[in-house]
Amino acid sequence: MADILNTLKQSILDFDEEAAEAAAKEAVEQGVNPVTAVGALADGLNELGEAFEKMEVFLPEIMLASDAFKAALAVLEPELKKANQEGKKSIPVVIGTVQGDVHQVGKDMVATFLTTAGFDVHDLGVDVSPSRFLEEAKKYDAKIIAAAALMSTTRPVQKDLLDFLEAKGVRDKYIVFVGGGVVTQDWATEIKADGYGQDAIATVELAKKLLHAA
Numbered sequence: 001m002a003d004i005l006n007t008l009k010q011s012i013l014d015f016d017e018e019a020a021e022a023a024a025k026e027a028v029e030q031g032v033n034p035v036t037a038v039g040a041l042a043d044g045l046n047e048l049g050e051a052f053e054k055m056e057v058f059l060p061e062i063m064l065a066s067d068a069f070k071a072a073l074a075v076l077e078p079e080l081k082k083a084n085q086e087g088k089k090s091i092p093v094v095i096g097t098v099q100g101d102v103h104q105v106g107k108d109m110v111a112t113f114l115t116t117a118g119f120d121v122h123d124l125g126v127d128v129s130p131s132r133f134l135e136e137a138k139k140y141d142a143k144i145i146a147a148a149a150l151m152s153t154t155r156p157v158q159k160d161l162l163d164f165l166e167a168k169g170v171r172d173k174y175i176v177f178v179g180g181g182v183v184t185q186d187w188a189t190e191i192k193a194d195g196y197g198q199d200a201i202a203t204v205e206l207a208k209k210l211l212h213a214a
């Protein structure tokens with residue numbers, strides 16, 4: 001099993017979409033736990049992220065690696081669904097990356113994990129303004145709004161979203177989650193978000209817990 005996990009991770013490090021898809025199929029055939037498989041892909045992307053920070057790889061490679069990640073995730077999604085049948089109540093959730101920010105891989109991962117846990121997830125994509133978050137939350141009668149930010153320049157938009165909901169008098173109607181690379185528990189507490197998810201698995205646990213308490 002270690003071999004296939006290495007192959008998954010390596011396919012991301014090689015920015016190789018075909019290899020990532022093939023490795024994901026192989027992992028499914030071998031009966032590898034799909035959560036572990038996604039973890040291996042994420043390890044690859046995180047390692048690449050460090051190389052990007054050191055300017056050892058550049059944006060085009062990172063984009064190819066993200067595409068490879070998405071292709072493999074699509075193969076693993078049905079398996080994740082099978083592995084997680086417990087969440088039967090379909091609670092509507094809207095999720096998106098905040099305005100000015102086009103990073104989507106981590107948000108996609110959170111959306112996939114929430115979906116496979118039984119939530120009714122509406123993915124608004126990237127570059128989502130506070131007003132659009134609210135518009136879509138109303139449309140789907142969402143209980144949870146989840147907003148991702150990956151850059152220090154876009155993190156403040158999470159606060160803008162909360163301020164906007166407050167100004168519209170609907171803050172209490174929604175459980176608001178924040179997350180993404182630059183987001184911390186301290187930041188979530190400071191802006192009075194309802195929850196912070198460090199990763200996709202923690203976010204699912206948190207969603208279940210908060211809904212239970214609500």
Ligand code: B12
Pocket residue numbers: 042045046048049050052053059060062063066100101102103104105106107109110146147148149150151152153177178179180181182196197198199200201203
């Ligand atoms: C991939 C990537 C890109 C890709 C994105 C492709 C895509 N389709 O998503 C591309 C090449 C487009 C890109 C562009 C840019 N990027 Co970029 N990018 C990254 C990189 C390498 C990886 C991000 C990633 O996907 N990580 C893997 C996923 C799995 O992790 P994650 O996103 O953190 O998600 C996990 C958790 O955070 C959490 N989570 C995620 N979302 C949410 C949401 C909620 C609600 C919750 C609860 C939890 C949660 O769960 C996820 C799963 O565990 C990071 C480096 C890094 N270390 O993060 C830089 C990084 C984020 N990018 C950065 C920058 C600066 C840029 C650019 C401005 C570069 C440029 N000069 O053009 C542009 C920005 C364009 C824009 N307006 O948004 C900086 C941001 C610096 C900062 N602190 O502000 C980083 C940190 C790199 C760096 N150190 O310089 N980038």
